[in-house]
Amino acid sequence: MPLKQESFVMLDILAQQTWSPYAAGAGIGILVCISFLLSDRPLGISTAYAKVSGLLEKAITPKRAENEFYRETVPRVDWILMILPGVIIGAFLSATLSGQFHLVWVPGLWDTAFGTNAVLSFLTALIGGIILAFGARWANGCTTGHGISGTSQLSLSGILFTACFFLSGIATTFVLSRFIGV
Amino acid sequence: MTLLTRLHTNARLQLVMGLFIGIAFGFLLQKSGVTDYNVMLGQLLLQDMTFSELMVSAIIVAMPGVYLLVHFGCAQMHVKPGTLGSVVVGGLIFGTGFALLGYGPETVAGAAGAGALDALCGGIIGMILGSGLFAAFYPKIKTRFLNRGPFPAQTLPELLNLNPWVVIGIAEVVLIGILFLL
Numbered sequence: 606m607p608l609k610q611e612s613f614v615m616l617d618i619l620a621q622q623t624w625s626p627y628a629a630g631a632g633i634g635i636l637v638c639i640s641f642l643l644s645d646r647p648l649g650i651s652t653a654y655a656k657v658s659g660l661l662e663k664a665i666t667p668k669r670a671e672n673e674f675y676r677e678t679v680p681r682v683d684w685i686l687m688i689l690p691g692v693i694i695g696a697f698l699s700a701t702l703s704g705q706f707h708l709v710w711v712p713g714l715w716d717t718a719f720g721t722n723a724v725l726s727f728l729t730a731l732i733g734g735i736i737l738a739f740g741a742r743w744a745n746g747c748t749t750g751h752g753i754s755g756t757s758q759l760s761l762s763g764i765l766f767t768a769c770f771f772l773s774g775i776a777t778t779f780v781l782s783r784f785i786g787v
Numbered sequence: 788m789t790l791l792t793r794l795h796t797n798a799r800l801q802l803v804m805g806l807f808i809g810i811a812f813g814f815l816l817q818k819s820g821v822t823d824y825n826v827m828l829g830q831l832l833l834q835d836m837t838f839s840e841l842m843v844s845a846i847i848v849a850m851p852g853v854y855l856l857v858h859f860g861c862a863q864m865h866v867k868p869g870t871l872g873s874v875v876v877g878g879l880i881f882g883t884g885f886a887l888l889g890y891g892p893e894t895v896a897g898a899a900g901a902g903a904l905d906a907l908c909g910g911i912i913g914m915i916l917g918s919g920l921f922a923a924f925y926p927k928i929k930t931r932f933l934n935r936g937p938f939p940a941q942t943l944p945e946l947l948n949l950n951p952w953v954v955i956g957i958a959e960v961v962l963i964g965i966l967f968l969l
Binding site: 628661675689692694695708714730745758761776782 | 852880901
């Protein structure tokens with residue numbers, strides 16, 4: 606029964622723990638093309654966080670949500686906002702299918718360097734997230750929007766952003782590991 | 788109205804499209820391993836090249852794909868206009884946050900989906916807060932930084948005054964070469 610065997614092979618592939626980054630990357634490249642073709646948009650995600658923040662501000666202090674930023678980046682549930690829950694669900698499905706879904710507070714490398722203090726790891730992630738979003742809004746894009754969609758269009762902003770964030774990310778990591786001794 | 792423009796302007800259908808593109812994106816991110824904190828920090832320490840391999844592979848596929856779609860009139864370019872003040876400064880801030888958090892805006896969502904609570908409670912909340920913080924400072928940052936140093940052109944082919952397909956050909960050779968070196 607060839608059909609049945611094929612579906613088993615398909616399930617096997619979906620349940621694998623890792624795919625080659627080349628194959629997964631090619632898949633993301635196809636997704637970028639699908640976004641352009643079917644949604645007339647470049648694939649991105651960081652704007653979704655700004656829209657969530659805008660929706661929350663609108664709900665809590667409507668007056669503050671009237672500022673210039675939210676007039677340009679209108680807080681509403683739209684295509685780019687849906688990318689965010691989509692990515693969370695997609696990663697959950699992938700991790701669950703391969704039996705890799707585990708609730709973890711402190712990541713492994715962090716654990717070996719700084720110990721199992723969940724508060725410290727949480728605070729670092731929180732501050733890192735604040736700076737990451739601040740930088741993404743400052744540059745009007747992120748690793749996906751500038752890095753992949755922008756660079757794929759040979760856009761100068763995409764290429765320059767990618768060079769800058771890699772340099773600064775690597776430099777920060779090396780300075781931190783030198784001082785703290787990771 | 789063509790079928791594609793009808794699809795693009797159907798707001799409700801685009802919400803579903805965004806969700807499904809997000810799910811596929813999250814699935815591919817988790818499968819490639821980049822939703823793992825250790826893999827991402829390994830990249831910044833230049834010990835694990837998975838993230839670069841994923842990004843370069845995505846660009847190798849998306850670049851000719853997007854240009855072909857545009858060439859055949861099936862898609863439009865979406866190049867983000869940038870300035871040195873926005874892309875360079877924003878990229879440097881972004882890289883610092885990237886190093887502290889250990890994830891990017893897409894991988895932090897994927898990590899949360901795979902059960903990383905530092906990503907969910909620290910990273911994602913931080914990104915929402917950081918976006919709101921940027922919105923509050925936006926008018927000042929806009930006049931002082933974001934409009935400084937506009938680019939002489941939007942894309943590499945425009946800057947070099949070359950046919951885009953020539954630049955794509957060269958870029959593909961360079962990117963495939965990088966993949967072999969990584």
